Amino acid sequence: MDGGQQGRMTAGNETFPQALSVADLRLDPRRRRREWAIHRLFMAAAVLSVVISAAIVVSLVGNALSFAVKVDPAALWTDGWFPRRGLYDIRTLVAGTLIIAGVAMLIAAPLGIGAAIYLSEYAKPRTRGVLKPALEILAAIPSVVLGFFALTWISPNLIQRISGAPLFNMAAAGVAVGILIMPLIASVAEDAMHAVPAYLREASFGLGARKRTTSLRVVVPAAISGIVAALIVGISRAIGETMIVAIAAGATGGSLFELNPFRPGQTMTAAMTSLAIGSDSVRGAALTFESLFFVGFLLFVVTLGLNLVSDSFVRRVRERY
Amino acid sequence: MASIGRPQPVSTAELVELRLRGATLDWRGHLLQGMLLTSLLLALAVLAILLGDIVLRAIPVFTERPIEFLTGQLSARPQRAGISQGVIGSVLLMGFVIVLALPLGIGAAVYLEEYAHDTRMTRFIGTNIRNLAGVPAIVFGLLGLAAFVTLLRLGNTLVAGGLTLAVLVLPIIVITTSEALRAVPTSIREAALAVGATRWEMVRSHVLPYAAPGIMTGSILSLARAFGETAPLLLVGAVAGTFSSSGNPLGQLFGSYTALPTVVYNFARESKAEFRALTAATIVVLLIVILLVNATAIVLRNRYDRKW
Amino acid sequence: MALGLVTSLLLAACGANAGSSPSASRASGGDAAPVSGKLTISGSSTVEPITSIVAEDFKAANPGVDYKVDGPGTGDGFALFCKGETDISDASRKIKDEEAAACKAAGINYVELKVGIDGISVITAQGNSAVTCLSFLDLYALLGPESKGFKKWSDANSLAAELAGSVDKATYGESHAPYPDASLDVTAPGEESGTFDTFVEFVITKLGTERKIDKPTTRPDYTASADDNVIIEGIAGSPSSLGWVGFAFADENKDKVTLLQVDGGKGCVAPDAETIASGEYPMSRPLFIYVNTDKMKTNPAIKVFVDYYLSDTGIASVTEADYIALKSDGLEKTRAAWTAASRGG
Numbered sequence: 001m002d003g004g005q006q007g008r009m010t011a012g013n014e015t016f017p018q019a020l021s022v023a024d025l026r027l028d029p030r031r032r033r034r035e036w037a038i039h040r041l042f043m044a045a046a047v048l049s050v051v052i053s054a055a056i057v058v059s060l061v062g063n064a065l066s067f068a069v070k071v072d073p074a075a076l077w078t079d080g081w082f083p084r085r086g087l088y089d090i091r092t093l094v095a096g097t098l099i100i101a102g103v104a105m106l107i108a109a110p111l112g113i114g115a116a117i118y119l120s121e122y123a124k125p126r127t128r129g130v131l132k133p134a135l136e137i138l139a140a141i142p143s144v145v146l147g148f149f150a151l152t153w154i155s156p157n158l159i160q161r162i163s164g165a166p167l168f169n170m171a172a173a174g175v176a177v178g179i180l181i182m183p184l185i186a187s188v189a190e191d192a193m194h195a196v197p198a199y200l201r202e203a204s205f206g207l208g209a210r211k212r213t214t215s216l217r218v219v220v221p222a223a224i225s226g227i228v229a230a231l232i233v234g235i236s237r238a239i240g241e242t243m244i245v246a247i248a249a250g251a252t253g254g255s256l257f258e259l260n261p262f263r264p265g266q267t268m269t270a271a272m273t274s275l276a277i278g279s280d281s282v283r284g285a286a287l288t289f290e291s292l293f294f295v296g297f298l299l300f301v302v303t304l305g306l307n308l309v310s311d312s313f314v315r316r317v318r319e320r321y
Numbered sequence: 322m323a324s325i326g327r328p329q330p331v332s333t334a335e336l337v338e339l340r341l342r343g344a345t346l347d348w349r350g351h352l353l354q355g356m357l358l359t360s361l362l363l364a365l366a367v368l369a370i371l372l373g374d375i376v377l378r379a380i381p382v383f384t385e386r387p388i389e390f391l392t393g394q395l396s397a398r399p400q401r402a403g404i405s406q407g408v409i410g411s412v413l414l415m416g417f418v419i420v421l422a423l424p425l426g427i428g429a430a431v432y433l434e435e436y437a438h439d440t441r442m443t444r445f446i447g448t449n450i451r452n453l454a455g456v457p458a459i460v461f462g463l464l465g466l467a468a469f470v471t472l473l474r475l476g477n478t479l480v481a482g483g484l485t486l487a488v489l490v491l492p493i494i495v496i497t498t499s500e501a502l503r504a505v506p507t508s509i510r511e512a513a514l515a516v517g518a519t520r521w522e523m524v525r526s527h528v529l530p531y532a533a534p535g536i537m538t539g540s541i542l543s544l545a546r547a548f549g550e551t552a553p554l555l556l557v558g559a560v561a562g563t564f565s566s567s568g569n570p571l572g573q574l575f576g577s578y579t580a581l582p583t584v585v586y587n588f589a590r591e592s593k594a595e596f597r598a599l600t601a602a603t604i605v606v607l608l609i610v611i612l613l614v615n616a617t618a619i620v621l622r623n624r625y626d627r628k629w
Numbered sequence: 630m631a632l633g634l635v636t637s638l639l640l641a642a643c644g645a646n647a648g649s650s651p652s653a654s655r656a657s658g659g660d661a662a663p664v665s666g667k668l669t670i671s672g673s674s675t676v677e678p679i680t681s682i683v684a685e686d687f688k689a690a691n692p693g694v695d696y697k698v699d700g701p702g703t704g705d706g707f708a709l710f711c712k713g714e715t716d717i718s719d720a721s722r723k724i725k726d727e728e729a730a731a732c733k734a735a736g737i738n739y740v741e742l743k744v745g746i747d748g749i750s751v752i753t754a755q756g757n758s759a760v761t762c763l764s765f766l767d768l769y770a771l772l773g774p775e776s777k778g779f780k781k782w783s784d785a786n787s788l789a790a791e792l793a794g795s796v797d798k799a800t801y802g803e804s805h806a807p808y809p810d811a812s813l814d815v816t817a818p819g820e821e822s823g824t825f826d827t828f829v830e831f832v833i834t835k836l837g838t839e840r841k842i843d844k845p846t847t848r849p850d851y852t853a854s855a856d857d858n859v860i861i862e863g864i865a866g867s868p869s870s871l872g873w874v875g876f877a878f879a880d881e882n883k884d885k886v887t888l889l890q891v892d893g894g895k896g897c898v899a900p901d902a903e904t905i906a907s908g909e910y911p912m913s914r915p916l917f918i919y920v921n922t923d924k925m926k927t928n929p930a931i932k933v934f935v936d937y938y939l940s941d942t943g944i945a946s947v948t949e950a951d952y953i954a955l956k957s958d959g960l961e962k963t964r965a966a967w968t969a970a971s972r973g974g
Binding site: 027031034035038039041042043044045046047048049050052053055056059060062063110111112114115117118119122124131133134135136137138140141142143144145146147148149151152153179182183186202205206208210211212215216233236237239240241242243246247269272273276277292293296299300303304306307308311 | 331332333334335337341347349350353354356357358359360361363364365367368370371374375378424425426428429431432433435436437445446448449450451452453455456457458459460461462463464466467468488491492495519520521545548549550551552555556561582585586589590597600601604607608611612615619
């Protein structure tokens with residue numbers, strides 16, 4: 001042990017140890033310097049995250065503002081999103097995004113919450129040990145793979161069978177996005193239900209309630225904040241999903257305002273992809289490049305808002321228990 | 322419902338309930354249980370169909386020309402097309418993520434969990450990181466386009482792509498590392514401090530070794546996620562056509578590049594029917610890597626998961 | 630006049646230098662020592678498959694060459710080309726005046742080389758028997774600038790009648806109105822595509838200018854895509870659809886779409902290899918590559934590459950990619966233009 005050498009205890013002598021001074025408690029300078037350096041190093045790493053956020057906002061806002069300022073307001077409310085023609089109907093993109101997110105939630109919410117309730121309340125540990133990893137495998141599938149699956153299997157075998165839709169349509173993309181987010185919803189909801197303390201369940205059983213009553217009338221309401229958070233996280237992820245829509249929803253160059261899910265459509269994310277794939281210096285009406293950043297900024301703001309809301313729900317759950 | 326079988330009472334509650342009610346069948350309860358199980362199984366069925374369909378489509382490629390497919394380069398001719406450039410690109414990109422995002426992410430998490438006091442600034446950084454984790458990947462692509470490709474003049478090179486992916490994965494690594502650190506009991510830390518260790522010595526010798534499995538699992542899962550990312554790479558200029566570079570792999574860092582997921586995307590857009598099988602085969606390779614990595618992480622987690 | 634004499638003498642001298650033996654060696658593919666360098670080629674997604682094959686084969690003989698070929702669209706390709714960012718630009722249409730001006734302003738010198746022919750096919754769904762032939766007049770009435778908002782084919786009837794009464798049948802063909810009372814679902818290329826520009830040039834521009842429309846182009850309200858798959862599937866997915874796409878793609882997907890006959894003033898002609906090559910089919914369009922001649926001087930790979938492209942082995946890629954080869958006189962003209970540009974005569 002380093003440190004001051006001043007407090008010496010000598011056995012058998014009359015020398016009493018001197019009182020410890022502050023200098024004793026200080027480390028030797030070399031250790032202290034190293035400690036300081038490491039502290040600062042780690043702090044820099046943490047501050048970097050703030051820098052990144054700032055960088056995102058700055059990189060988006062500059063071009064987005066430039067677009068908002070220069071664009072002719074009439075061009076923002078037209079028949080469709082045709083950026084290379086100078087027609088920037090944001091409604092088209094918002095409608096497409098909401099339709100696909102809507103179809104996705106229609107699929108993912110019941111499946112996800114149902115799976116979560118089953119895993120949390122009904123599954124025996126051995127079943128859980130098999131089914132949960134299987135769900136994690138589903139969660140690991142990249143979205144580009146699901147996009148290909150939507151185009152080659154979901155659309156011809158499911159969507160086109162029940163409607164006369166063309167191969168590229170929003171419904172198929174929506175179903176695939178639903179498959180993508182279902183494990184996420186299940187995972188967050190299950191965590192919330194798992195966190196419900198055992199005594200609540202036991203109290204319910206103690207009063208004579210059945211299993212299903214306990215699950216549905218006690219556990220789910222107790223975990224409702226977490227379940228809502230799960231749904232919001234799901235919506236946020238669905239809105240931000242790019243590759244599935246870019247591959248399977250069609251309308252990659254320009255889209256009419258479309259509310260029918262069985263037709264091709266365009267979302268904010270897919271619009272950004274097709275603008276950027278063209279080339280960096282995208283030709284067409286002068287504002288086409290800036291529109292890319294404007295849509296990106298819109299997307300960032302929307303998902304940020306949703307994430308903040310879901311965060312507050314999750315914190316509420318944590319606080320209570 | 323018959324397939325589920327007669328339920329064995331598992332809790333006192335159920336046993337008592339059975340005695341009280343007599344052995345009448347609670348059909349509504351079983352219906353509910355069945356429905357819930359069905360929702361889980363439905364999702365898994367979709368997974369099975371997806372894997373099965375893709376593997377079936379990919380089989381012709383692997384039986385007819387497996388080596389050429391894995392070692393060949395992108396080509397407009399489907400019978401010659403191969404994914405070697407995608408594989409190399411993905412590996413190099415992962416290198417960037419490992420070298421940049423892991424140390425920075427772990428460092429930031431260590432700071433937030435071990436060093437920082439609970440001030441407004443710290444909470445702000447924490448909220449900030451959680452928000453970043455929820456930002457869609459394509460927005461990181463825009464950041465990469467504006468900052469790395471344009472501002473830093475890196476152009477459409479692998480360096481820009483690697484930086485973009487590293488930035489994307491950073492918040493996730495911070496969050497998973499934080500959780501792993503938080504799981505280490507305070508008593509461990511106090512034991513180190515009591516014998517006079519400095520904070521760094523405590524972290525290094527007491528906290529990190531115990532948190533290491535959790536940190537590793539989280540990092541590996543984040544890597545697997547980055548491996549499958551497509552949208553940001555498309556925005557920062559991974560090649561959407563064919564290309565061929567000669568010379569050393571290091572040259573690839575500053576030249577044209579692609580990655581496995583972008584190869585999937587490009588093949589998926591080709592009009593020739595033969596490219597469907599190629600897309601499926603590339604997906605098989607991509608999935609094998611991702612699932613192997615995930616499996617490693619899960620095995621690690623199960624083996625080293627300590628119950629305090 | 631003396632100046633003219635001197636110039637023509639000089640040109641003749643340059644031409645003579647490029648005469649006999651080089652074209653013989655070009656015809657056989659050349660036997661130059663392997664070259665190295667970098668080639669950046671972008672532009673038309675239609676020409677991309679051809680150039681890609683040529684580049685791949687070229688690299689097999691010249692391993693020291695790095696290349697990159699992609700196809701964001703003819704227009705995007707020219708934007709990059711006229712900024713000096715690409716060496717060669719693929720194009721499924723001639724360069725526009727404003728693009729040529731942009732190149733000139735940036736000091737980019739280039740040579741235009743025709744390498745093949747493709748047709749533009751007007752398509753509708755398989756099984757749509759209500760239409761078999763459409764003239765330029767019909768196409769203008771259904772897809773032109775004055776057709777915005779037409780949701781059904783029959784909405785265009787009045788416009789077609791008006792046009793039929795006022796325009797020259799020999800230029801725009803006969804009207805095939807009245808059109809069926811069915812939903813008009815249009816899926817077609819978007820503005821970044823050379824296929825789009827060529828369609829506008831054939832069908833819209835002349836008639837639109839005659840109708841005193843400023844900068845005539847197609848109606849904006851349809852599903853646009855740069856992806857030919859999306860177009861084919863969009864057409865196949867709706868029973869009364871309408872669109873246009875390169876002939877090679879349409880021909881490949883004959884089981885999903887019907888290729889309509891087109892009347893360009895000389896009666897209805899069905900698209901196939903012969904009618905497109907001969908020009909009988911009114912919408913046959915040439916495929917080009919544009920080569921940056923300044924870069925050619927500093928980058929030896931470019932010259933050798935284009936030599937290979939225009940050789941017999943190289944140019945066979947056009948047919949390999951399912952397009953239509955130039956006739957021999959067309960090919961000779963291209964080769965001569967290249968020789969003149971590359972020898973710096």
